[in-house]
Amino acid sequence: MKNKTIYGTKEWASRNENLIKGCSHDCRYCYAKSMIIQHKNNTKENWKIEIVNQDKLKKGFRKYNGMIMFPSSHDITPEHLNECVTFLYYILKPGNNVLIVSKPHFNCIKEICDYFNQYKDKILFRFTIGSSDSKILNFWEPNAPDFEERLESLKYAFNAGYQTSISCEPMLDDKIDQVITQVSPYVTETIWLGKPNKLNERLSMNGFKNDQLTMGEAQRLKLLFSDEYILELYDRHKNNPKIMWKDSIKKVVLMNKLQLKSQNIIVIKRI
Numbered sequence: 001m002k003n004k005t006i007y008g009t010k011e012w013a014s015r016n017e018n019l020i021k022g023c024s025h026d027c028r029y030c031y032a033k034s035m036i037i038q039h040k041n042n043t044k045e046n047w048k049i050e051i052v053n054q055d056k057l058k059k060g061f062r063k064y065n066g067m068i069m070f071p072s073s074h075d076i077t078p079e080h081l082n083e084c085v086t087f088l089y090y091i092l093k094p095g096n097n098v099l100i101v102s103k104p105h106f107n108c109i110k111e112i113c114d115y116f117n118q119y120k121d122k123i124l125f126r127f128t129i130g131s132s133d134s135k136i137l138n139f140w141e142p143n144a145p146d147f148e149e150r151l152e153s154l155k156y157a158f159n160a161g162y163q164t165s166i167s168c169e170p171m172l173d174d175k176i177d178q179v180i181t182q183v184s185p186y187v188t189e190t191i192w193l194g195k196p197n198k199l200n201e202r203l204s205m206n207g208f209k210n211d212q213l214t215m216g217e218a219q220r221l222k223l224l225f226s227d228e229y230i231l232e233l234y235d236r237h238k239n240n241p242k243i244m245w246k247d248s249i250k251k252v253v254l255m256n257k258l259q260l261k262s263q264n265i266i267v268i269k270r271i
């Protein structure tokens, strides 16, 4: 049978669960926002208004094989923390393993850590941190917590004995090593690195097509993440067992490996 390449959230979990439509973080590059606008199920103006799907709080869960990722198309924000905690309880109660993915608000993470103490071994946190510069985070992810709050959330979960990991996808500047250095002592599992995906398409769909500032910053990122930069990044971290490479980086490395192979020079040992 032909091997199927697994990418996107499927690389992380076999199932996604969501409770809320919309996300107040309102990230400029948001994939979920662009998809929902494309399918005409929401507008760019209304995306930041969060609406809880009450029906999902009425039905129970069964035990599934593999990891369940929650959430994948919104975030856990203070406004709907109680509903998210209830929903998480429904998922965890039958014995499921949950990957909680978030641009974390400290109070939300503290509440979850404190409340789910007895489910600790069933929870893996994955906090998204694409830059250690809060100004950059604030530009791309205007209503999400700053770097310091995300780091504090990570420390809290780590010190409370939870499994922790980081997603640096999308990377939002060329100083991702600073994120890696600062988070590493508090990461029990993995740190995922990835370039922004389909940035121009998503920004256009999300209403930034004629916004020169946003499109200019997108172009700047595209230039920053040249193949040369990615290969150097790979080289610096290829022996770090915590670092994982998303598809956007694997492609560049593999392409380069093929080119080197065709010249009978093999320098890249692991992806």
Ligand code: SF4
Residues within 6 Å of the ligand: 023, 024, 025, 026, 027, 029, 030, 031, 032, 033, 072, 073, 074, 075, 103, 141, 144
């Ligand atoms: S936090 Fe996630 S779901 Fe929310 S707007 Fe940002 S990218 Fe989209």
